[in-house]
Amino acid sequence: MMRKFLFILAAVAGLAVVVDGFLIEPYRIGVTHSSVQAPLTRPLRIAHLSDLHTSGLGPRERKLLLLLDAEHPDVIVITGDTVTWGWHYDGIRPLLSRLHAPLGVWLVRGNWENERLPRDERAFYSQLGIHFLLNEASPIRPDVWIAGLDDPSTGTPILDTTLKTVPPDVYVIAAFHAPAFFDTIAGQVPLVLAGHTHGGQVRLPLVPVFWLPPGSGRYLEGWYAERGSRMYVSRGIGTTFLPIRFLCAPELAIITVGS
Secondary structure (H helix, E strand, C coil): CHHHHHHHHHHHHHHHHHHHHHHHHHHCCEEEEEEECCCCCCCEEEEEECCCCCCCCCHHHHHHHHHHHHHCCCEEEECCCCCCCCCCHHHHHHHHCCCCCCCCEEECCCHHHHHCCCCCHHHHHHHCCEEECCCEEEEEECCEEEEECCCCCCCCCCHHHHHHCCCCCCEEEEECCCHHHHHHHECCECEEEECCCHHHCECCCCCCCCCCCCCCCCCCCEEEEECCEEEEECCCCCCCCCCCCECCCCEEEEEEECC
16 A cells, blocks of 8 residues: 555655756746946946847747846847757847847857857847947947857867957956856956856756766856856756756846945
8 A cells, every 4th residue: 555655645746856857947937137246437237148049029028028028138248049959040130129128138159059050150240239249249238248158168269369359447247058168267357247058957956967068067057156257057948959957047147346
């Protein structure tokens, strides 16, 4: 009798995990708030998005847009992997075209983009109102510049050349996809934004993360600090390989710099 009860209990628990992992948690976007001290003329509110893996304007994308409208970021930074299986770039238009912020939307490549680039890449993003950066830096506002690098795991980030274009005495935010590159860039910029790991995507209690993509290094999610630099690794919005998340909800990271 006890054995039958335990079997039923395990079956119910397994079913609950499956329902949560496939139907609930992938759509339960969490908003995390953090701040970074910096000598800015006024605070800068960043919405950091990563790993959208979108193919249309579904429930998850609509919720993300509502959350962004509620948060009122000054700028949106996307650290790669906007596309998903099939690499249908038309599928990312509905979401990207609706993103907006007073200081613009800025995007760098991830490994998925490097796998199959859109035709006329710069024109594609420009038509959507997106500032695309590939090993180049640009001012978000006079006292803050963003340095956008190619995905370190599948492309060629050219760090020295990119940073040489940045004026002295401005605050620099580096954006790239795979976080292991932090070991190279740490000490050269104050703030880094990265993604790629999905936070592990499936996390079981007391069990190590099953799998992380190449280029993750020793980084999983959240804040890391080294040699005067700080990096935030986003858990991302979408999923890859399997449409499942467990104990690792998608994330919209709001980072206020200069507060």
